[in-house]
Amino acid sequence: MMTSDELDGLRSTIRDFADREIRPTAQQRDRDEAYPDELLPGLVEIGVIGAVIPEEFGGAGLDDAGYRVVMEELGASDSSLRSLVSVNLGLVAKSILRWGTDEQKQQWLPKLARGELGAFGLTEPGAGSNPSQMTAKAVKEPGGWRLDGSKIFITNGTRGAVTKIFARAIVDGEDRGITCFLTPQDAEGYTGTQIHGKLGLRSGDTAEIALDGVHVADDAVLGEVGGGMKVALSALDDGRFSLAAGAAGIAREALEVSVQYATEREQFGTPIAAKQLVQELLAAMHVDVQACKGLLDTVVEKKLAGERCTLEVSTAKLFCTEASVRCADRAVQVHGGYGYIDEYPVQRMLRDARVTTLYEGTSQVQHLIIGRLLTGQNAF
Ligand SMILES: Cc1cc2nc3c(=O)[nH]c(=O)nc-3n(C[C@H](O)[C@H](O)[C@H](O)COP(=O)(O)OP(=O)(O)OC[C@H]3O[C@@H](n4cnc5c(N)ncnc54)[C@H](O)[C@@H]3O)c2cc1C
Structure with missing residues (x-):
């Protein structure tokens, strides 16, 4: 199990990389629909692309606490990249580790760790x-x-x-x-x-x-x-955890950039951060961010203990993805007209967040999974 010092070190390595390489170029890639080819070697080098792949197959061998950190930091900086890594690891590598033969692991896992991705x-x-x-x-x-x-x-x-x-x-x-x-x-x-x-x-x-x-x-x-459905459903359990953590990253970043903007932007003679209704927006975001954190803590705890946690994963996926949309939307509101143009990242965060309530099972599907697990009744 990774120690809290190791997790902090991992977070700061990815944040440094994201501040240097990802954030400054994310807007332009978004505008151009440009694939992040130039970022993949660096992400391989710092162990992100193969984060959960065991070291014997060329990966970084992180546990699920470390994986959560990777997903949160990528989600916070560029969700297109988070999605690429999340599918490579959550939906493919973990699945090959769980279901694959030794030959399949040897054939594919080193490639996935090198950035020759899985879909x-x-x-x-x-x-x-x-x-x-x-x-x-x-x-x-x-x-x-x-x-x-x-x-x-x-x-x-x-x-x-x-x-x-x-x-x-x-x-x-x-x-x-x-x-x-x-x-x-x-x-x-x-x-x-x-x-x-x-x-x-x-x-x-x-x-x-x-x-x-x-x-x-x-x-x-x-x-x-x-x-095949067993393989798909177990992969989706892993994928939804990745997605929940990535969405929590969006929510957190939306709050951070909004606090900063609200502190700097002045209207009516004071920073807008001093306005009660702006603080209401920020406080609501903070509550979402903290709730995401708690739900993810529960999932990680269960995963590290080797327990099944489909209910907790679906709950986190549902809440964190919906919270990411709410927080990104509020962030646009805090930024006013500037939030609507791509000089600031919040409009991209809102557009990127929007798909998280759709893929890997829509929010409606998560409600039905949670309802079925609570009652034993299938309402699909
Ligand atoms: C950017 C992006 C990336 C994606 N990546 C992948 C990928 O890598 N691999 C992959 O396999 N798929 C991927 N998907 C597909 C995604 O998982 C599906 O779009 C999603 O599962 C929903 O399916 P659908 O689009 O056919 O919508 P539908 O299933 O047609 O749903 C339409 C609406 O009906 C609702 N609905 C459906 N059934 C019920 C029900 N029983 N009760 C209540 N409401 C219901 C849904 O919640 C939704 O609101 C991706 C999608 C996008 C947009």
């Missing part, structure tokens, strides 16, 4: 909140499987090395259930196309994927044939 291909045009409606197929053929279908909104879907493709396994014409396939992005028949014009995460890689007769070998199956 998670669950969502389809007709199957979002309900992935069991998916139609992508993997038909058994000699020596492997033939994948056909399409996926949408896949983070790291064109810039990565591997995508976890979820598809229905068909053996001798019989549907054996949703299965996860570790699919190289350079496989013949795999085409990733960037989706442009997003509200936020504009410098991230979000792709539509066409699978047209992609052949993968038998050893590409992650977990068991028919066990």
